[in-house]
Structure formats: C-alpha cells, structure tokens
Amino acid sequence: MAKQIRLNAFDMNCVAHQSSGMWRHPHDRSWTYKDLEYWLELARVLERGKFDGIFLADVLGVYDVYGGSADAALRNATQIPVNDPFLVIPAMAVVTENLAFGVTGTLSYESPFQFARRMSTLDHLTKGRIGWNIVTGYLESAAKGAGLDKQSAHDLRYDIADEYMQVAYKLWEGSWDEAAVVRDRKAGIFTQPRKVRKIDHKGEHYTVNAIHLCEPSPQRTPVLYQAGASGKGREFAARHAECVFMAAPTKQIIANSVADIRRRAAAHGRNPAEVLIFALATVIPGPTDEAAKAKLEEYQSYVSHEGALALVSGWTGIDFSKYALDDVVRYIENDAIRSTVETLTVADPDRSWTIRQIAEFAGIGGMAPVIVGSPSKVVDELISWVRDTDIDGFNLAYAVTPESFTDFVDLIVPEMQRRGVYKREYTPGTFREKLFGQGRIRLAADHPAQLYRHSAL
C-alpha cells in the first residue's frame, strides 16, 4: 500500500490567519471567527473530508515590529483580534466523532498545574481527540501582556519548557494509577486513595505539590505537537514531539529538516518513523488547471502587502516598513533580511526577490508552497512532496475560509482516495490510535514521559 498522506487543517481563532487581506474576499468567512457557527461548519466539512485534525495556532501578543507599532496589524486584522483557541474545541466536538483537535498552548505564561487540568478536561470531553502544540512564544508583546519586561532568552525558554513537560508528565502519567477510579457503589468507594499520588516537584522554574485534579483521560498525555525550527527547538521536538509541524517554501529545506529531526529522534532512542511530520502548504484546486490558476489570481488581487509584511516582520524581528515595496532584497544592506529570504532563494538562487514579491508569497498561506491545479495535478504534487521529503502529510493553510477547505474536500480528497494515498474511513479510537494504530492509546514505550509513570514521585 502506498504511504498514506495525513492531513491537518491549519486555522486560528482570528480573522486573517496567514492570508492577509483575504478577509475582504466576498467568500471569506474568517471574520466570523467569533461565532460558533463558523467552527461548527468548518468541523463538519473537515470530518466529511476525513481530515485527521484541525490544528489551531495561537499568539498571546500583537505583531508590532512592522513600523514599530501594532497599527498595521490592527488595520489588516493580522492575527489581531485573536480569541482563545481552547474554547472552540468543545463546540466542534459536539458535531463530530472522529476529527481531532491540535491546539496551541503557550507554556510561558500559565502554570502547568492548571494547564494540565484544561488539557485533561478536553481529552475527556472529546473522548481522546486532543493534541497539544507545545509553544514557548515568540512575540515580545506577549511577555508585556503577562507583566514581564521581555521574553526569556530563546534557549532558556526551551530549558523552562523541558521542566514544564516534566511537571505535565508527572501530573498526566504519574499521579493517578490506571485502576484508581473503581466507582464501587456497594463499598461506597469512587477512587482508591492509595492509587493516587501527590507529585512533589521542586525544580529550577516550577514547584508543584499536589495531586492532578483529573481522573485519567483516554490518552492521558495529549498527542504532542511541536514546531520549533531552531537547533534547540528541533532537539526539543526530537525528545518530546509525536508530530512535528514544518513550514518552508522548498522541498530541499523540508527534506533536510525531516532527516535532521528523525536522526535526532533516533539518537534519543525513539522510533524515527513515529515522529509524524506535517509540512505547511496551501492548495488552490480547480476542476481544471486553468480554473485553478484563475482562482489563485483572483485571490492574489486581495492580498494586503502591509498585512503580510506585518506578519513576516513579527516572525523575523525585521521592520520591513523601512523599505520600498520594489526594493530588491539582495541589494538591501541588511544581513538579517538576506538571511530571512535565503530560504526563498534555495530553489532558484539566481532569482531576485522584491519586498512586494515576498509579501505576495507570504500573503497566501504563509512562507510555504502554494499548490495550484486540477485534482490530478495537485495530487501528483502532494505525492511528490511526500516522496521527496519523507514528510507524513500536510498542514493545510487556507487562502479563503472555509472555501479552501471545502474545495479540497470536494476536489482533492476523492482523487487522493482513488490513488490509494488517503484513507476512506477513519480508524476507530483516540487521536493517537488514529495516527499510530489501534491499541496505541497511550504514549509509545520509547517516549520519555514513560519515566514518570507509576514511579515514586
């Protein structure tokens, strides 16, 4: 059987996730993000298309690097306003049975004790359909909201994150034994006290002396996602992540990153094939190549350069407002900018990029490929990405929502199924079972969280 392609839909509880300006398109409904109806419809569409999951990004601050203020971000609704991603999940769970929910949780500003309860609650309510995208945060503005002068240094953030994971594993895996809850009506015993343990964690960054507040949820630890691209980030992913999310515009960059992550995972004694890797992509399909191309061009006419550059400025820390749209990047005397767009030049090192072209590229789905064409052409391309880079699937951004997802489900999913590269039915069970096979409800035996099970805490 051909390798099965995994699919996540990539969205965020905000107006213009990674397609800046597109909220002006008459079909776009992203501005209704604050209504339940948007999320219920999206969830139904994705489950109809047998998507593995919906992956919800998040930030806890504003993009205020561009022009030195949040003005451009506000004008363009560049991920601001932005609502809490956790709270749309229970609603979507009501109208679906198999769709999983990967949610971004920024660990820098919340105690692991309360956070662990929120995740366990979601895992209970969804009967084991929860994943957690572990994020340390990258916006200075988020630190200011939390009352700090600035973020912790990048590497320190990952050290703190490592300890946070330890505490979370202790709570999820170690505090309640499997048979703790007996619900024995005759004896009047709901939980056997001797099978519940206080964790007593005294670390460098966290102190927790408590039992986990929740009885064991189906998966205990949610499926763990990570997206760090730096060396420290990859090392963290290789240790902890079951799924890794990557974003880059070319196959070669992705292939190198995939090989590196798998190598690092193996070095940690984990099965490298069981770190599932999802590459960001935007698909614009049409009944014919020409129709798809026309659709892309129509979308592109709505891209906001300012909004897209506000986003790229936030990601890179470079204020792109200081340059004219027609400035050619290779002639700008700024090492940081050149390094930022280096990724764009890997495929064709001789190509020149203007600031405008960067905005237009990033303005549809972010810094990642836009795959355009008929079902047959799109599926060829998806298969070639999987084959050439060793990824396991895609994190699909939208240009226009939910149209981009509806188009994909109606046009591309049937073609993928016809080619035998996509499931016709969901695997029963929890999210982890759907990803790794029936019976695999809990973390794999080679995962470091195992250290915290049934051990003296």
Add this chain to the structure above:
Amino acid sequence: MAKQIRLNAFDMNCVAHQSSGMWRHPHDRSWTYKDLEYWLELARVLERGKFDGIFLADVLGVYDVYGGSADAALRNATQIPVNDPFLVIPAMAVVTENLAFGVTGTLSYESPFQFARRMSTLDHLTKGRIGWNIVTGYLESAAKGAGLDKQSAHDLRYDIADEYMQVAYKLWEGSWDEAAVVRDRKAGIFTQPRKVRKIDHKGEHYTVNAIHLCEPSPQRTPVLYQAGASGKGREFAARHAECVFMAAPTKQIIANSVADIRRRAAAHGRNPAEVLIFALATVIPGPTDEAAKAKLEEYQSYVSHEGALALVSGWTGIDFSKYALDDVVRYIENDAIRSTVETLTVADPDRSWTIRQIAEFAGIGGMAPVIVGSPSKVVDELISWVRDTDIDGFNLAYAVTPESFTDFVDLIVPEMQRRGVYKREYTPGTFREKLFGQGRIRLAADHPAQLYRHSAL
C-alpha cells in the same frame, strides 16, 4: 405583577457537587460529568425550564482537612476529580439559545491578561450569555498546586482581587472603542488603530502593558457574580457584583445578609435593587407531599457522612474526623465547631445537633434549606423565602442529577408560572438584558467599571 423569581442551576464539573454519596443512587448521572452528553442533556432540560442560567462552581485544590489528607475526599469523590468548568460552556451553547452560563474563575492563580481573553472569547461564542463568579479561592491545597507555600491572607486576597478587577475592566471596557472595528472592505481597514489603546497598568500586584487581544464582545465585561460572606467579601460584592450568591440554612441569616449587601451597595452609589441575590436551596418535589417526602428519605439513605464531613471540613478548616458521629456539637469543647454550626441553631436555638445530623444536613445540597413537597407546597415556600428575605431568586443545588432539575422543570416551573412568579418566555438579548431589561447590554452607569471606559489608560 408579583416579583419574578430568578433561577440558576448549581453544578460543578465533578462527580458529587454538594450531595455527597449520591453518585451511588441508580438515577444519578453526575459521574458522567466528563462526557459532553451529560452537559448537553442538562442544558436542554434547563432551557426547557426557562432557567436564567447554569452556575458552575469550581475549586483548584482538594478537600484535605478531614483526617489531614485527601483520602476521604477521594473515596467519596468529594469534588475530586474535578475538571475545568470553562470548557463545557461552548458545548452547551451549541444546543441552547437563551440559557446563560455563570462560571467560577479563581483569580489568584491566573494572569488577568489571559483570563480576560478567555472570558471575552466565551462572551463572543455565546453571543453575550456569560457571567463570571469572581473567586479568590479558599483551599490551601490549591495554592500548593500553583507552587506556593500557602494562600495569601484572606484580606490581602481581596485587595489583590480589587486590583485584578481594575486590570480586567481596563482590558474589557477601555482598550477597544465601540467603533474600533469597521471591517471596511473597500478601504482595507478592519480595525481603526487610533481607536484601540494599550493599557499601561503598573500596580502593586499586577503589571500589564498591552492591548486587549479581543474585539469588544457583546457584554464586554461578563455579568459579575460574587459569593463572599465575610465583611471584606461583602464589601467587594457591594462594589463589583451584579449578582450575589448566598448560602445559609435559615431565612433570618439570609435576610440579614441581603439587607447588609444592599446597604453597602447603596453606600457605593449603586442601585441596591440591581444587585440580584440568589440563595442556595435544594428542592425535592413530588406529585404529592407524601411522594416528595418518600423521595427525600430514599435520597438520604445514600448520603455519605464521610464525604459530607470532608466537604464541611474543607469549608470551615475544622477536622471533623476527630469526633464520633454521635457527638453532640454543643458539648464539644471547640469554639470553631460551635461557631460553624451556630448558623444551624438560629432557627431553633434549643435544638441539639450531632455530627451525624450535620453530615446529613450538608449531604443534600450543602448548608442550605431542602424544600420538599408537592408543587403547591414548594412554590408557597419559594415565594415566602423571596418575600421574607428580599432575595431575587435561587441557586438550585441538585440531590441527584439531572433528576433534581428535571423534576423541578416538570413539576415546579408550571406551578410558578401559574402563580405569575416566573417567566413564560425568555427576554431576548444578552444575559445582562435578561436580568436587567432590554437594552441593558453593558454594565450599569453606576458601576465602578465605568471609570475605565474611554478614559486615558
């Protein structure tokens, strides 16, 4: 028109909220708290009964005073395990249109910046059906979970809470002007930057330098609930609360508290009639008085003394495990215990209470009246409570869930409607409009949060 009686259902995302041992009753479904189905069914029942809201309690720790450990609480599922209350609300919102959701948020362990976003998100998703029960926490074990040695002192907790409210008001009321979001497709402007302000709060306990992450939600500030019974707590309620929740076993105690709260509210320049007061009560109705009495007796046979005393020990800080069930309280040489049960003796100062009787009283719905009888008798009693104490309605605890609520909706609601003391239709609009009249979407003009609107922050 007779005074309209308000109703909240009182529940918690746990097994045995305030009716310890009742999870063993064959009809009780409280042990399915972790499934969406429980909450969806409950929400539908309550909306059918035109309940104003469901009020969700919460704790962030365990009841470990009784016997000096969490063992009794665990055995009896005394509010442990306990899941997050926020996450069941979006699911219930999917299947209801008018039911409001009052949720307990413990402010001691979460940054106001993130908390404000969660509340705004819920207010958006429910189209303005959210209330917040402001709680500072009372369990030492919760402080230990959050990594602290112990809680802040009681009075200091309320000072911290006051500053927390200031920050929250600034975010909810002051950061985004009414007309900030224009969604002007032609001009490409989603939000007008000059109509969004950073709050720059530097206080004794909190520092926040950020814009609120959410665009204005229907109510902006959620309907504010408070339940503090101490002097400091009442003072806090009189300043901030739009609804107050009280729990006491006799009319006289309630009447005194109501008068005190209304007096304090007036002293703060607020309309004392617009602090709506809900008294805790449990109603066991039956088609006849005899049938109801038989039902109560059957319920009582399931009460767990140990579980109920674990609860009362947690509330009072007194370890009741040190006494025999048949010890008579007035003969116990312990001032704290005598003061705890003083409330029980107001109605009949000559009555003796044993520890067992206290457990049995608290074991059905907590330290509050249990009203038992035919519809006519129950409604007589409810009306007399409202008349004699000046309360506005009831916070109804369950003995067995959802049976206690279903019984109330089927038997008591029609009788209340027949007597003209209960609505036949919901008022359209937000929760605040349902409570205070159409058009009253935002906090009243005499509420202190007004200080933080459109002002220089």
